[in-house]
């Protein structure tokens with residue numbers, strides 16, 4: 001790959017407000033293979049819009065099923081009100097990790113894209129705004145969702161406040177109990193936050209009957225959200241990670257990164273991100289995977305939720321109760337309840353079909369990491385860069401560190417970009433527990 005050094009003395013790379021991407025990149029259209037369609041949850045046929053018009057805001061449903069111009073156009077305009085809301089916090093800087101480079105004593109260049117600088121503290125805001133906007137356009141009164149660590153719920157609560165919607169959030173019990181700050185932030189923003197599994201739905205009651213101590217999971221939370229939407233026509237579902245539409249909206253991350261690396265005068269050799277449902281990673285790598293010279297794209301997941309590294313590629317449901325379409329993806333099974341690790345946003349059994357297809361076709365390399373090592377990497381990043389990553393993002397940091405360490409000495413310096421999907425300042429208890437801070 002071509003590399004020049006003209007702008008490499010800079011620490012941070014900024015884009016102006018005018019350079020904020022005005023279109024999302026619809027990767028599915030440009031891939032050299034077809035993505036298999038979603039199937040009806042129970043019947044042996046392709047899922048149609050009419051099957052799910054009660055569940056999703058219209059535009060989200062069309063994106064999800066690749067209908068209309070989503071089936072043909074590589075670029076999708078960001079609606080003006082969403083763009084205006086993005087502009088309050090974007091474009092976000094790309095930062096050269098000089099402190100980490102120095103610590104690692106490496107000639108390789110490490111960059112990180114800061115998705116932690118909006119009030120929600122993570123990339124989730126990029127899709128939350130779009131989903132709330134589309135729901136408001138449809139006249140929806142209330143959005144319903146599930147959240148793990150609470151970043152998604154917080155981002156959506158902020159987006160619902162922006163576009164005048166009510167919000168109900170099923171928060172995975174393990175995080176609900178351990179992360180009171182995010183719970184309270186969502187409530188301050190006007191959201192109703194319910195611990196999942198809950199007694200509000202038959203799904204939740206069933207899980208609690210079988211296991212009163214169930215820590216919950218994103219699959220269970222999603223099943224509760226879907227059940228609630230089914231009972232009230234003024235409600236619709238919002239999904240932060242698993243959907244194609246969430247991944248589409250996250251392409252602003254990759255598009256900005258591409259422009260910022262060009263500003264630095266380098267091209268990416270390695271791109272690294274963490275994967276829960278797969279949205280931040282897919283949005284980050286999307287503009288890079290259809291060119292001639294595809295970088296090494298590393299998807300980092302927890303070894304206790306090894307969906308991409310050990311899961312099976314097949315049709316599966318996105319939720320625990322099998323109400324969503326069946327989707328072609330890597331999965332550990334929709335009834336898999338992940339162990340209660342501290343990276344709440346990565347405790348999900350499946351990966352979005354677009355990412356699953358990239359892995360299946362060899363364009364993305366999955367790797368898995370143990371919690372202790374991940375949290376040590378988060379601590380190292382705090383000490384060397386002065387930023388505390390979300391535990392989820394620390395998976396990506398560890399993957400990048402390992403890539404640096406495993407590259408033979410004497411190799412040409414590589415340009416490695418990490419997606420810092422969120423900050424960890426509200427996850428300090430998790431860090432304290434795992435790192436035994438006393």
Ligand SMILES: Cc1ncc(COP(=O)(O)O)c(C=O)c1O
Nearest residue numbers: 151241276277278279280345422
């Ligand atoms: C900070 C952060 N990073 C990553 C993820 C994983 O989600 P996804 O893989 O959809 O980006 C989450 C999910 O909650 C998150 O909060």
